[in-house]
Amino acid sequence: MIELVVFDDVFVMNSLTVQNAVHVVGNATVNNNMQINADLTVQSDIQVNGSQTIQGSLQVNGSQSVAGNLGAGDTLSTVNRVVASAQALVPSGAATLQQVRYYATNVANMPGLVLKGTDGFNYVLFIDTTGGTVNIGIQRA
Numbered sequence: 001m002i003e004l005v006v007f008d009d010v011f012v013m014n015s016l017t018v019q020n021a022v023h024v025v026g027n028a029t030v031n032n033n034m035q036i037n038a039d040l041t042v043q044s045d046i047q048v049n050g051s052q053t054i055q056g057s058l059q060v061n062g063s064q065s066v067a068g069n070l071g072a073g074d075t076l077s078t079v080n081r082v083v084a085s086a087q088a089l090v091p092s093g094a095a096t097l098q099q100v101r102y103y104a105t106n107v108a109n110m111p112g113l114v115l116k117g118t119d120g121f122n123y124v125l126f127i128d129t130t131g132g133t134v135n136i137g138i139q140r141a
Contacts, residue, residue, distance in 0.1 A: 103139040
């Protein structure tokens with residue numbers, strides 16, 4: 001049986017490659033590159049000052065904050081909503097008329113894209129095909 005080696009602190013000057021699993025009970029800070037080919041479990045915080053690449057899946061059971069940009073190469077999926085908290089500005093230039101349906105009554109927790117309106121309120125945008133044609137539906141969140 002292989003015994004696990006326990007360290008209070010691990011400091012790596014350059015790169016760290018792990019072929020199996022890394023379990024961190026406290027905090028982990030990586031100043032350069034870290035590659036893990038199996039699992040990474042962090043009980044507290046992980047801070048990456050450079051880049052982090054995940055080739056498989058990332059599961060966050062609490063919250064994940066991204067200070068810059070979050071890019072999805074294919075699809076970004078969510079069970080309920082994607083929320084943008086910045087208030088939108090009206091673009092310059094004339095708008096063209098399109099079919100948009102505004103629903104004054106709300107459906108609680110309506111799935112869709114949540115955007116903040118120029119009035120400061122949140123609105124849910126969704127696709128409405130109830131009339132047989134595709135329309136954008138809007139309701140106040």
